[in-house]
Amino acid sequence: MPKQAFTEEVIELLREIPRGMVSTYGGIAALAGNPRAARQVVRVLHAYGEKEKLPWWRVINKQGALSLAPGNGYEEQRDLLEAEGIVFDANGRIDLDRVLWQPDWMNEDG
DNA sequence: AACCTGACTTCGG
């Protein structure tokens, strides 16, 4: 199969994240083929987030927290996530064990 | 081709 550009893979993966679930920068990068390319995912969100209508708010960091700073998008992202049913604990963290999304093929037997 | 970006992740204290 032809190897797609990383960016293309990332965009497709982001489109698969269902409402009410989240993924991580590193997780998306890993699914796209390079677990080290988390930062590239950030670039994709900046470069194509809006034009590709990507659910940028469903991408958080591996600590289960939002990477955006208060006053710089944090509230907007949190609002969007809570609107989908995502719950934040007292420390502003999300329980990834509950809402971390992964492609269906990750659950198949093989 | 060198240099820069960026909402990360990992490591050590």
Added chain:
DNA sequence: TCCGAAGCCAGGT
């Protein structure tokens, strides 16, 4: 657990 420093990557200039 929290913080700073270093490492990492691919696309854009």
